[in-house]
Amino acid sequence: MRKSRTELGDAVERALGRAGRHQQQLADDLGQSASYVSQVLRGKKRPSAQWVDLIADTLNLNDKQRHELHLKAARQLGFKL
Secondary structure, eight states, rough: OOOOOOOOHHHHHHHHHHHHHHHHHHHHHOOOOOHHHHHHHTTOOOOOHHHHHHHHHHHTTTTHHHHHHHHHHHHTTTTOO
């Protein structure tokens, strides 16, 4: 059964898929536990702008993809965009 993810979580999972990587690899690259990454992607923890930038850098996202990731994170934080 798939755990419920946020828009941010779905976008990160798609980016991971395009990069041929898994959530555990992302967690390792970020220096975070897989549990923490999972909690952010499911909306249980709040992502900072710096954390979103780190994900974008780690996954080599282009400017448009980075912008979309930040928009999704902002909506997850409750910003009305």
